[in-house]
Amino acid sequence: MPPTLGFDASPAELKSIWEANAAKWPDIGPPWRPSPEDVTLYRRLSASKLPGRTLILGATPELRDLLAEHAATMPHPVVVDCSPAMLIAMTSLAKMAHPDRERWHIADWCDDESGCESYDLVLADMVWWTVSVAKQVALRDRIATLLAPDGLFVSRFRFRDPKRVDEDPQAVIASYLRRLDGDCTNEQSLRDAMLSHLYDVTVDVAGQRMNRERILALIASRSQSERRAEHRRFLDVTRTRLIGANWTSQTRNEVLPALLERFSVAAEATASDYDAGQYPVIALRKRTALA
Numbered sequence: 001m002p003p004t005l006g007f008d009a010s011p012a013e014l015k016s017i018w019e020a021n022a023a024k025w026p027d028i029g030p031p032w033r034p035s036p037e038d039v040t041l042y043r044r045l046s047a048s049k050l051p052g053r054t055l056i057l058g059a060t061p062e063l064r065d066l067l068a069e070h071a072a073t074m075p076h077p078v079v080v081d082c083s084p085a086m087l088i089a090m091t092s093l094a095k096m097a098h099p100d101r102e103r104w105h106i107a108d109w110c111d112d113e114s115g116c117e118s119y120d121l122v123l124a125d126m127v128w129w130t131v132s133v134a135k136q137v138a139l140r141d142r143i144a145t146l147l148a149p150d151g152l153f154v155s156r157f158r159f160r161d162p163k164r165v166d167e168d169p170q171a172v173i174a175s176y177l178r179r180l181d182g183d184c185t186n187e188q189s190l191r192d193a194m195l196s197h198l199y200d201v202t203v204d205v206a207g208q209r210m211n212r213e214r215i216l217a218l219i220a221s222r223s224q225s226e227r228r229a230e231h232r233r234f235l236d237v238t239r240t241r242l243i244g245a246n247w248t249s250q251t252r253n254e255v256l257p258a259l260l261e262r263f264s265v266a267a268e269a270t271a272s273d274y275d276a277g278q279y280p281v282i283a284l285r286k287r288t289a290l291a
Contacts, residue, residue: 005133005208006248017245018083025089028241029188030274031158031196034062034125037271038156038281042066042123045267045283046154052120055080055146057109059090060125064097067123071101078119080105110138118148124155126279128255129247133208136248137258144262144286153263153284159252161278164200169218172197177231184230191238193275203249210246262287 009017030038039062043050046066051074056063059081067077079102081087087104091097109127122143131139143153176194180187195215202214216239223235263284270280 003207006136006250007130007132007209007245009245015083019085021244022083022085022089024241024244025086026093029192030271031192031276031279032126032243034060034156035271035273035276037273038062038125038276038279039066041269041271041281042154042156045269045281046121046123046152049121049152050074053118053148054078054121054123055119057081057122057124057127057143059083059087061090061094061097063123063125064090064102065095068094068096068098068101071096076101076103078103078105080107080109082106082108110135110142118151119146120148120151122147122151122153124153126156126158128155129158129249130245131248133248133250136255140259140262147286149286149288151286152266153286154281155284156279156281157255159255159278159280160203160249161200162251164197165203165205167201169198169201170222172201173218173222173235177226177234180231180234187234187237189274191234191241195238195242196275196278199243199249204246208248208250208254210243210249212242212246215242259284 025033029035034042042063043066050067051070053075054067054077056067056077056079059079064077064079067074079087081104084106087106091099109131127139128136147153173194176190176197180190183190198215198218199210202211202218203209204211219235219239223232223239226232226235264287266283266285268280268282270276
């Protein structure tokens with residue numbers, strides 16, 4: 001049997017990961033959560049299908065709030081997530097969305113039977129790296145099946161920067177500590193940028209997955225050797241913010257070819273309120289049989 005590429009976990013392990021993520025979500029920001037400008041891009045790229053029959057993959061509060069803007073004129077959106085803990089936690093972070101104006105389904109995205117023949121719009125935020133490479137194909141086909149002929153799939157993706165794999169991880173950490181010395185006003189953004197960078201430096205290229213264990217060891221080693229207390233504190237907090245799983249890690253050229261077998265790119269845009277070069281929002285249109 002060929003090895004599993006990308007994220008690989010049992011259902012029990014996946015449940016535990018999402019429950020842990022639910023507890024951390026209030027303390028994290030972009031790129032792990034959509035930024036205000038990301039939401040603006042979602043709004044613009046989805047505009048032709050709002051208000052319409054909409055499916056959200058995952059419990060992302062920012063996307064649910066976006067649809068809540070149209071609550072008076074659109075059918076209740078369907079929200080599908082395998083984790084009740086995430087649905088509850090994300091609802092507490094929503095500003096406008098309310099469960100009474102949504103239809104929740106606790107299910108795997110590939111298996112959900114939501115009772116709607118087709119959707120005008122499917123929204124998701126960075127779901128592609130939370131499934132294995134093989135399951136990405138199944139999810140792609142499921143979305144294509146659920147979309148109306150002229151529907152849109154709009155999602156933010158994370159693409160690994162292939163040039164970073166040759167960088168020295170300790171030099172990368174040192175560069176962010178120098179940036180901290182120059183401007184400590186937004187530690188969270190700097191911490192998240194460093195983690196995003198290190199995810200690409202330490203990646204398991206052959207397995208197409210992140211390597212959390214290596215990052216933990218690198219940051220712990222650096223913290224122990226740092227003389228400055230503010231550096232040690234920054235690094236120690238960074239360890240607690242590490243993503244909760246060895247998610248799938250792919251370059252743009254590894255993600256798009258499979259997607260483009262069933263979809264074409266209708267539009268693409270990138271936020272400017274954080275370092276979002278690897279995190280574009282892409283609108284995809286289902287290919288017709290003749291396309």
